[in-house]
Amino acid sequence: MKSKATGIQYISNNGGLIDLDIKVQRDAAGKILSGLVLGATLEQNMTCIMIAEPGDFKDNLSLGVGIRSALLDEDLLEYRRKIKEQFPLDGLNVKHLDLYNLSKFSIDAEYES
Template identity: 30%
Template sequence: MPYDILLDENFNPVLSNGDFTIGESTYQHQKMLLYADKGQFKADPLVGVGSRRFLETSKQNDFAREIRQQFYADGMTVNKIEIKENFEINIDAQY
């Protein structure tokens, strides 16, 4: 389980007593990978699923494949990915 600086739902650092809050961050890392487009991380421009571009297509298999590849590249073990018709995503993956 990775521990990192925690971010709120808008990706702003969570502060406690004037300092960063540290905690378990698996879900946070998954969310960032799903939202990020390729090129948004300067240190590694190939990182990011870019989920917005899959909203305009019905290629759920391509979407699931991209999620799996990005999560594996980040060091996660992906057990299951389920993408429903309304693009509700259920992912079972951990470090």
């Protein structure tokens, strides 16, 4: 299985929009040598899974926690369960999950080796 720990980077604009991180590198003749920024993807993949609603990912329609809905909910138990259920679908092992308050929470996860 190909590792998901490294890949194309995203950049967050001030408006909350997420886009590809592109830094164009050209040679002396002006030909584009590279453009997409590659790097560690663990944090951005976890964020995407947290934000996504089921059905957002075309290759895995059941993947997504839908944390935006938690803003209207007082019980975060369902979202802790969803995280522990959804992260392994992308190959992530949840080592620690502290989600009892939306203003301060932490998730420690890593990709399977």
